[in-house]
Amino acid sequence: MYADSDGTEDGGEGSILPADESLRENGGGRPTLPVDGTLRKGEGRIRHYRWDVKYEYKSPDCFKKLVITINGRSPGPTIQAEEGDTVVVEVNNSLVTENLAIHWHGIRQIGSPWFDGTEGVTQCPVLPGDTFKYQFVVDQAGTYLYHAHYGMQREAGLYGLIRVSPRQPEPFAYDYDRSIILDDWFHKSTYEQAAGLSSIPFQWVGEPQSLLINGKGRFNCSLSSPVTGICNATNPECAPYSQTVVPGKTYRLRIGSLTTLSALSFQIQGHKMRVVEADGHYVEPFEVENLFIYSGETYSVLVKADQDPKRNYWITSNVVSRNRTTPPGLAIFNYYPNHPMRSPPTPPPTPPAWDDVKPRLAQSLAIKARQGFIQKPPTTSDRVIVLLNTQNTINGYRKWSVNNVSFSLPQTPYLVALKDNLKDAFDQTPPPEGYDSVNYDIFSVQNNTNATSSNGIYRLEFNSTVDVILQNANTMNKNNSETHPWHLHGHDFWVLGYGNGKFDKDKDPKKYNLENPILKNTVPVHPYGWTALRFKANNPGVWLFHCHIDSHFYMGMGVVFEEGIHRLAEKLPSSIMGCGETKTFRP
Amino acid sequence: MYADSDGTEDGGEGSILPADESLRENGGGRPTLPVDGTLRKGEGRIRHYRWDVKYEYKSPDCFKKLVITINGRSPGPTIQAEEGDTVVVEVNNSLVTENLAIHWHGIRQIGSPWFDGTEGVTQCPVLPGDTFKYQFVVDQAGTYLYHAHYGMQREAGLYGLIRVSPRQPEPFAYDYDRSIILDDWFHKSTYEQAAGLSSIPFQWVGEPQSLLINGKGRFNCSLSSPVTGICNATNPECAPYSQTVVPGKTYRLRIGSLTTLSALSFQIQGHKMRVVEADGHYVEPFEVENLFIYSGETYSVLVKADQDPKRNYWITSNVVSRNRTTPPGLAIFNYYPNHPMRSPPTPPPTPPAWDDVKPRLAQSLAIKARQGFIQKPPTTSDRVIVLLNTQNTINGYRKWSVNNVSFSLPQTPYLVALKDNLKDAFDQTPPPEGYDSVNYDIFSVQNNTNATSSNGIYRLEFNSTVDVILQNANTMNKNNSETHPWHLHGHDFWVLGYGNGKFDKDKDPKKYNLENPILKNTVPVHPYGWTALRFKANNPGVWLFHCHIDSHFYMGMGVVFEEGIHRLAEKLPSSIMGCGETKTFRP
Structure with missing residues (x-):
């Protein structure tokens, strides 16, 4: 039952035709409820999830390696709830010999600090075979994240998105609400990386092998050994993510970064993005060609499908702030009814210079609270x-x-x-x-x-x-x-x-x-x-x-x-x- | 202090020149005591070990991979004690996100069943960062093993030998007492193997990449990708084990197998072996050209250095009982003063047919209790x-x-x-x-x-x-x-x-x-x-x-x-x- 409700949600997001979209939402952006959403005594509903966490072989960037999955998926299922709801996640640890803990990133855990999921700070790790029940209220609308918070386990693929819809109308309009999770991807296991960091001499893992957009990337298989046969460029698991859009419609993209290492620049070829939300708070809107996003941040941007509808466009992510050797993450901004896998006819846009801090600082400075939604800070500090x-x-x-x-x-x-x-x-x-x-x-x-x-x-x-x-x-x-x-x-x-x-x-x-x-x-x-x-x-x-x-x-x-x-x-x-x-x- | 006592022991075993041997023993085979051996109130001493267990990069067969080490070593330090002693091992788990448990294989744990080290049976796993104190009496002389007993962790390299010397003289004589641990070695991690075994369809890891003798083997690096650069045939870590012998002397070899999968045939080119001990019990002696040994077994054999002393000889292990694709494990039986790394002039002996059960059954049947040391079984069972x-x-x-x-x-x-x-x-x-x-x-x-x-x-x-x-x-x-x-x-x-x-x-x-x-x-x-x-x-x-x-x-x-x-x-x-x-x- 739980798996179905999750499956429906992300299946809708990834589907090719808009007609198939189960996530069609009104302007307020209220997502489909999980099938078991039951009314709570107070006001919010209870959103109940059951997750089984284990290692599975996956090829997110065409290179086959062990990935930590939730109910068979990485990124894991999106948690959907409404402001004031109670989210219950029962996590079963099927990792054989490895413990886990999951952090609900951006959820303040008011009244439930013990369910913050931070190993060593708020809880002991969850042993293999055990089931841990997280229960917390999502008291603020907005876009949040979840991920492993134990050792360096997050980068093995245990992460996902939390979408909390508001009870009040939002101060901007859009036709569709979509999620984009960004990640960088390493072929070494977390064990290998941790062993290197703890070695004398220090062994640095280096730059990521690929960048993932919604769990899909592309490693150049010719760099991998043909003997081992673990890289397969034709594996459908690493087909690029394709975001189908209907010409003329406006899309809210909820973008979250859970990179291990990289600061990113995110861009949709030929389209401007209007930033309206950051980490769950409304932003005084401003437009960007490319969005700088750092690990742990979320943004909502509005994008109007107002370009030539006869072609597709590149969605790209690129490393900034480190001298990049990793190829860009590529997805497709697909204008219906073009085929979702049709390559755009022009090359991906040139990313910003990796070492130019100015535009990044400028974006940081541009982000202000939206008029009408300002919560003023105390004027002095203690x-x-x-x-x-x-x-x-x-x-x-x-x-x-x-x-x-x-x-x-x-x-x-x-x-x-x-x-x-x-x-x-x-x-x-x-x-x-x-x-x-x-x-x-x-x-x-x-x-x-x-x-x-x-x-x-x-x-x-x-x-x-x-x-x-x-x-x-x-x-x-x-x-x-x-x-x-x-x-x-x-x-x-x-x-x-x-x-x-x-x-x-x-x-x-x-x-x-x-x-x-x-x-x-x-x-x-x-x-x-x-x-x-x-x-x-x-x-x-x-x-x-x-x-x-x-x-x-x-x-x-x-x-x-x-x-x-x-x-x-x-x-x-x-x-x-x-x-x-x-x-x-x-x- | 503890590390020193361990280091001395195995350093002695691995040294090239007999003059350097700190383990020179009398016929009774009593090993050097750890420096901190203190007399217990009753009779036995306390043998105190402190172990730090972690992942480290090692190249036991020239292929670099993560190995679980004890105080930096795999195989771990040999535990040495005398019959009636109390062994105390304080194990610190530095595996970051993985638990552990260590089993003392062959030690009956009389009066201490809680320290058998079997996760799920006698104890919960030991969490990362925790120190677990095992304490047990080694009540029987003989050759025993220890190894991880949690998930499939053993095959990551957490294993070693326990040597318990007797208080009474032994019924056979020898000049030197040496240890040989046999293993088979896989390049996939235990996580990868476990994930395959738990998959639908079932994914079998296949035959081992190499066979190790005292932690050293040889993988054919040409089968590995030159791009990854993780196989280096000239790495001294995978130089073969060399057992130096003095012409005319008799050696007791304590041979233990901790293979993950393989049944083995063990052989010393041109030399007969006289089987005298099995799993801690004296055997009515018999001679073999090759010793069949199964995972979890130990044997002591006596070998006399009575062949042409102008050359070295191969020590080999070979897979039997499965259609072998793994090359033989090779070590050197080095006649002093030939160089310990000088290759024997003739090829290694041909191993027995992998699928011939008869000689294996014959060896099983040949193993009887030694006259004078027979403990008779009850004549009937309940x-x-x-x-x-x-x-x-x-x-x-x-x-x-x-x-x-x-x-x-x-x-x-x-x-x-x-x-x-x-x-x-x-x-x-x-x-x-x-x-x-x-x-x-x-x-x-x-x-x-x-x-x-x-x-x-x-x-x-x-x-x-x-x-x-x-x-x-x-x-x-x-x-x-x-x-x-x-x-x-x-x-x-x-x-x-x-x-x-x-x-x-x-x-x-x-x-x-x-x-x-x-x-x-x-x-x-x-x-x-x-x-x-x-x-x-x-x-x-x-x-x-x-x-x-x-x-x-x-x-x-x-x-x-x-x-x-x-x-x-x-x-x-x-x-x-x-x-x-x-x-x-x-x-």
């Missing part, structure tokens, strides 16, 4: 935490650090340790509030000999207003500073500003946008730049804040915030326990 | 359980079964479920005592449409004598019956007899060897044949009995025996819990 992003060497291992502290997860999840006052479960010394901003040169390779590893956390006063300044810097390589998309769990934050160079604590706050800052849950800090955020510590729980690049977080690029832990009246669910100090059985 | 070995299809999946029941592990370990009377933790219906031996044709493909999956177990009366008849049969392929090495946990059993064809419950028991049967813990059932075993159900606990071929057990080829569970007075250690119904936390 605490400012500056987070210097650096690469380091600790005991011979390559690490990423924040204020020269490389983050490591404890054995006992923070949520349980804090609630039950298990003081030996993690380092009680909080990490630094900042760095030596006077003497530190962010533009050159620094020694950072004082770098350490720790699982200490920031404890925030409940309901206080906190500013976080992300300060980028040079890596351990000359003339190199990377883009880091930082994602905060349990919160949206206001994006108050971006800048180049070193943040000036006296001057820069005066330029903050306090009028119409966008609320987001993921934001980039650009090379050699800074980004300023503000949020209210008003969601009792323990929340990870980290770089959304898998390998960067694995190497220590994250921090943890606690707030209002003692306001959690309820007993923690026993399902989140079973590891570290919570591994105790009294029959 | 119960006879016949176990028909078949291949089946259940719900479209390929399975192995016993009496048409394919075994599956429960979420809650049997040991805890039985001790705490958790009746819903597994199927309370016991599996059948036998099969329809009158009507079943073991020589042809059978429909077996009544095959089912179950986690039911056999409950044995404490101290009763149990006979088990392993009955082989045709697989799902015409004219095919495979060799299955069956391993019993918690016990040695007497091997009462072997035969061809269908076991005759009236006639065959009259031919049982009740005079001097060998005690073993692992025994083959030959193609289309039967093997009869007897054991006393006198070790309180829950014990797995299963085919030691990884994929066969994974596909259901096993049963579980319980005996005297209520005699376990002690509270079960909480360290074995944390999964299934034992996942409960009361702070």
